[in-house]
Amino acid sequence: MKHAVVIAILVILCTFLVHTGLTNIGLLPLQASVQAVAVDQLMGIHIWLISFLFSLIMVTLVYSLIVFRRKKGETGDGAHIVGSSGLEVAWTVIPLLAVITLAYIGARSLGEVRRIDPSALQVKVIGGQWYWQFQYPEFGVMSTELYLPVDRQVDLQMTSKDVIHSFWVPEFRVKQDLIPGRTTDLRITPTIIGKYKVLCAELCGTSHAYMEGAVFVVSQQDFESWVKTQQSSIPMDPVLRGEQLAQQYGCTNCHSVDGSSKIGPTWYELFESEVELDNGTYVVADHEYLIRSIINPNLQVVEGYSANMMPPFEDTLDQPAIEALAAYIESLK
Ligand code: CUA
Numbered sequence: 001m002k003h004a005v006v007i008a009i010l011v012i013l014c015t016f017l018v019h020t021g022l023t024n025i026g027l028l029p030l031q032a033s034v035q036a037v038a039v040d041q042l043m044g045i046h047i048w049l050i051s052f053l054f055s056l057i058m059v060t061l062v063y064s065l066i067v068f069r070r071k072k073g074e075t076g077d078g079a080h081i082v083g084s085s086g087l088e089v090a091w092t093v094i095p096l097l098a099v100i101t102l103a104y105i106g107a108r109s110l111g112e113v114r115r116i117d118p119s120a121l122q123v124k125v126i127g128g129q130w131y132w133q134f135q136y137p138e139f140g141v142m143s144t145e146l147y148l149p150v151d152r153q154v155d156l157q158m159t160s161k162d163v164i165h166s167f168w169v170p171e172f173r174v175k176q177d178l179i180p181g182r183t184t185d186l187r188i189t190p191t192i193i194g195k196y197k198v199l200c201a202e203l204c205g206t207s208h209a210y211m212e213g214a215v216f217v218v219s220q221q222d223f224e225s226w227v228k229t230q231q232s233s234i235p236m237d238p239v240l241r242g243e244q245l246a247q248q249y250g251c252t253n254c255h256s257v258d259g260s261s262k263i264g265p266t267w268y269e270l271f272e273s274e275v276e277l278d279n280g281t282y283v284v285a286d287h288e289y290l291i292r293s294i295i296n297p298n299l300q301v302v303e304g305y306s307a308n309m310m311p312p313f314e315d316t317l318d319q320p321a322i323e324a325l326a327a328y329i330e331s332l333k
Contacts, residue, residue, distance in 0.1 A: 007063055014055035015048075022047050032171035032196065032217070034153075034189035038112040039173040042105060049098075113174055114187060117153035125158040126316060127165035127178040128250070129205050132198055132213035141230040142248060146198060146215045149223035153189040161311050166202035169215055175201055190217040242328025245321055254310065257332050264310060265302050271330040276303040290326040 027047075031040055068078075123146070124135040134146045148154050158167055160178040167186060168175040176186040200211035218226065235241045246252050259268040265275075275285050278301045283289060292299060294317070297310040313322065 003063075003067065007060055010059045010063065011052070011055045014059050015052045018054055019048060019051040022051060029170045030192065030194075031173075032190055032192040032194070033173065034191060035113045035187070036171070036173040038109040042109050045102070045105065116155075116187065117189070120153040120155040120187065121149065122155050122157070123148075125156050125167060125178065126161060127158070127167070127200065127211075128161035129163065130200070130207040130211040131250075132167075132211070133248075134213075136227070139227045139231060140234070141227055143230060144213060144248075146213060147223060147226050148188075148190050148215065148217050149220045150190055150193050150217050152220070153187055156186040156188065158184050158186065159315070161316075163204050164202050165200045165204050165211065168199050168201040169196050170199070171196050177202060193217050193219060238324040238327040239331045240328075241321075242324040242326070242331075245317070245325050246328060249313070249316070251325070265305060267329045267332050269333050271333065277301060278303050278305070278307075287326060287330070290329055291322060294322050294325055 028040060028043065031037065122137055124137060125146075126133040126135070131144065132146070133142065133144060135142045156167065156176075158176060158178045159182065160180045162180060164180070165178040166175060167178060169188075171192075172188045172190065174186055174188060176184050178184060194217055196215040196217065198213040198215050200208055202208075204211065216226075235244060246255075246257075254262055254264040256262045256266045257268055259266050270285050271290070273285050274282050275289075276282055280303075283300060289300070295314045296312045298307045298312070301307045317325070
């Protein structure tokens, strides 16, 4: 009994010591969103639990090694102990209750994190190898930087252009995969004005580690002026708008505009030319052909190129954007 009391006291002391250590080495980054509070509460409980379990095991182990070691002159075997119903019930019931309690707290936190605010700001997130892109359909704005007004929930509707990526801003805590062909969502209510970084948390190829994007949490006023600046940088002329889109969406990474050879067919003098398809037929590259090829490039594949090289832009670009791109391609002669 004396040993049990000593061990209990040592375990309690050690638990507080380990807990103080763990909470003071800066395990967690800044807590900068409403959702982060719920996540950190869970994390806090777990840090207490692991401090206790670590202490329970280590204190008992070290205590036994020292106090019950073989003394000089002792040669016999140790006491032979068989079974203990009380102990077995205890180590079954206690973890069971712990798991049920954690499940309850976890479910409650999940509800907190996924709480939907109907007045949330809508932002579409597109991930690709290796970039982030953010669209604000309400304002017709597109950006490679994520601007968010402080203290307002943002509803991120996310999808991927190619492979699975994962949207993660450590300061906001929550994380969500971006999956090609599917839309996933994430809700964040940033609470602290500042500059953050969105990281990709899913291994997605050679430049995965560099797939970062700037995130700015700003005042409502600064957000509005940013939107205005962005809107005024959108050219009214469809050809210029198309040129801007071609760069923003990476079209010109694969399609040259001067006739030179790249991954995809050149756009130079493409309009109204005769194009040979991979099934041996010919088609005139008229306006409809250009629109069709942007929406679904795998429908008519040009001879010498393979299907599935270019993603369909049906869901990514709206009608005016597709028309603007076609207008730009038509101007290249
Ligand atoms: Cu995208 Cu890793």
